[in-house]
Structures are given as structure tokens and as C-alpha cells.
Amino acid sequence: MINTADIARAMAATMERASIPMYGNKLRLPDRGAIIALIRELRRLFFPAYFGDPQLMALSAENYAALLLERIETALTAQIALALPESEAVQASQIAQAVVAELPHIQQVLLTDTVGFIRKLPHHLIDAFRSTLEEAKYADFIIHVVDASNPQAAKQMHIVYETLHQLEVTDKKILTLFNKQDAITDREPLRDGRADITLRVSAARGDGLEELKDCLARILRENKHYLETVLPYDKGGLLQQIRETGELIAEEYLPEGIRIEAYVPPELFEKIHA
Numbered sequence: 191m192i193n194t195a196d197i198a199r200a201m202a203a204t205m206e207r208a209s210i211p212m213y214g215n216k217l218r219l220p221d222r223g224a225i226i227a228l229i230r231e232l233r234r235l236f237f238p239a240y241f242g243d244p245q246l247m248a249l250s251a252e253n254y255a256a257l258l259l260e261r262i263e264t265a266l267t268a269q270i271a272l273a274l275p276e277s278e279a280v281q282a283s284q285i286a287q288a289v290v291a292e293l294p295h296i297q298q299v300l301l302t303d304t305v306g307f308i309r310k311l312p313h314h315l316i317d318a319f320r321s322t323l324e325e326a327k328y329a330d331f332i333i334h335v336v337d338a339s340n341p342q343a344a345k346q347m348h349i350v351y352e353t354l355h356q357l358e359v360t361d362k363k364i365l366t367l368f369n370k371q372d373a374i375t376d377r378e379p380l381r382d383g384r385a386d387i388t389l390r391v392s393a394a395r396g397d398g399l400e401e402l403k404d405c406l407a408r409i410l411r412e413n414k415h416y417l418e419t420v421l422p423y424d425k426g427g428l429l430q431q432i433r434e435t436g437e438l439i440a441e442e443y444l445p446e447g448i449r450i451e452a453y454v455p456p457e458l459f460e461k462i463h464a
Contacts (some may be wrong), residue, residue, distance in 0.1 A: 220269040228265045231258055236297055263290050294434045324357055331363040331409055338380050338390070339373035351384055365405065367391050371398070410437065414453040419462065422447045431458055 233241040235258045246254050263286050271282035326332055334350060336343055347366075354360070366385035372392040382388050387405060391398030414436060421428055429448060432438050436454035443449075454462070 220272045224265060224269055228262065228269065231262050231265065234258055235262065235293070259290055259293070262293075263287065266290070294430070295438075297434075326354060326357065326359045326362065329362060331365060332359075334364055334366040334382070334385065336366060336368050336380065336382070337370055338368040339370040339375070343380055347380075347382060363387075363409065365389070365409070367402065369393055371395075411453045414455055415459040417450065417452045417454050417459060417462065420444065420447040420449045421462070425462075428458075428462055 230241070234243060234246075235255065238247060238254065242254075246257060249257070266286040266289060267282045270285050271279040274282060332354075334347075336347055340346065364385045365387045366382040366389070368380050368382075368388065368390045370392060371390050372395050379390075387409075389398055389402055389405060391402060393399070417432075417436075426448060429438075429441070429450065432450065432452050432454055435458055436452050439451040439453070441448055441450050
């Protein structure tokens with residue numbers, strides 16, 4: 191027979207021992223409404239043409255970004271403080287500032303998730319998904335995720351390519367992921383002759399995910415030059431350009447300047463060595 195009183199005492203003890211209050215008057219948790227509002231601010235910052243506040247967009251682009259960044263940092267600091275033990279809450283501002291510092295890089299490497307298999311959907315949904323798929327025109331490369339356990343996988347792959355062709359998306363590098371390798375039967379492995387790269391993965395088990403990360407890093411570094419140099423402090427503004435258009439691997443502040451390792455576009459590589 192289950193003794194609910196003992197179970198209740200054990201669970202209460204866990205609540206009381208938690209480093210972050212889980213119960214009672216001292217309960218401190220991030221606010222769901224505030225986090226949703228923060229996500230909306232990030233959308234306004236990253237996609238002003240779609241989600242921007244018309245009144246704010248009367249400002250210059252720099253002032254628009256500065257105002258939103260201030261709001262984001264303030265809101266983020268408050269929510270991070272609620273997620274930390276009270277003794278560590280003073281670190282919230284530093285954490286928020288570190289996140290804000292990465293936003294320019296995040297803006298450059300945004301990933302769009304869209305549906306690929308659109309046949310046999312209602313017409314109004316087909317139109318909606320097709321408009322989403324049109325974003326592929328502006329992508330640097332396409333990740334084509336295939337349910338390799340589905341008997342109709344080959345047909346679905348054909349429909350994806352047919353749709354991309356109809357949208358005139360024919361010049362993008364394609365990485366095909368044959369997912370659900372953990373659920374594959376003994377049938378012949380799928381192949382994709384139209385993809386530039388193919389990988390076999392299992393999101394459920396984590397198989398192939400490290401290889402995927404390495405592959406994405408290689409793709410993002412294509413057409414970029416490796417740079418290892420010391421930037422004089424009077425050229426420190428170039429560091430922000432590296433963050434925005436390249437991949438900063440390491441930075442170190444020395445008496446003579448900022449030592450950096452990075453992958454940068456050719457034009458910026460030439461500008462730094464000019």
C-alpha cells in the first residue's frame with residue numbers, strides 16, 4: 191500500500207532544499223508573459239520589415255536598433271535574475287550583456303524551418319506553405335530533412351525538389367539528412383543524387399549529429415579566408431565587422447592590439463590587410 195504522507199514529505203523536502211525557491215512566498219520564476227514579450231522584441235529587431243513598430247521605424251536604423259537592444263537587455267536581465275539563486279542574481283546583467291553582444295552574429299546565421307512535403311494538403315495550406323518555401327530563394331543553403339523510415343520517402347523527396355524547381359530555387363547547395371536511422375527496416379538505403387552532401391542521422395539517438403555540426407561549420411566557412419592577426423586598437427572597429435560577417439574563433443587583448451582568429455569574407459580579409 192502506498193503511503194502518500196511519506197511521499198508528500200519527501201517531495202516537500204525537495205522543494206525546500208532547491209537552490210531556487212519552488213514553493214511559497216519566496217517563489218521566483220521567469221514570467222511567461224515577459225518572455226513572450228521579449229521574443230516579440232527580438233522579432234522586431236531581426237525582422238523590422240515584417241514585425242517592426244511603424245512608429246519606431248521613423249527613427250534611423252541605428253537608433254531603432256539601439257532602442258530595441260536597450261529594451262531587450264533590460265527585460266533579459268530581469269528574467270535571468272529570476273532564474274538564478276538570489277545569491278547569484280547579480281550575474282544576470284553580465285549574462286544578458288553577453289547574449290546581446292552575440293545578436294549581430296545570430297542575425298547573420300538565422301535558420302528558417304519550413305515544411306517541404308506539401309502535396310495532399312488543403313489548398314489554403316498549400317498556398318501558405320508555398321509562400322514560406324519561397325524564403326528558400328534567399329537562403330545560403332538548404333537542409334533537406336527526410337524521414338528515412340517512411341516507405342514513401344523517395345516520392346516525398348521528389349515532390350520537394352519539384353516544388354523547389356517551381357519556385358526557381360535551383361542554385362542552392364543542398365544538405366540532405368536521412369533522419370530516423372533508428373527506425374529503418376532492412377530495405378535498401380535511400381540516396382539523393384541531387385544533394386551536394388548527404389548524412390544519415392538519428393535525432394532520437396543523437397547518431398550523426400556531431401558530424402552534422404562539423405558539416406555545417408564547413409559550409410558556413412566556404413568562401414571565407416582564415417585570418418590570424420593582431421588588430422591595432424585604432425582599427426578595433428573591424429572586430430565588429432568580423433562578428434557580423436564572419437566567424438570569430440578567438441580574441442585576446444594584448445598591449446599592442448587585439449589578437450584574433452577568424453574566418454572572414456574575401457573583401458573583409460583584403461580590407462584588414464590593406
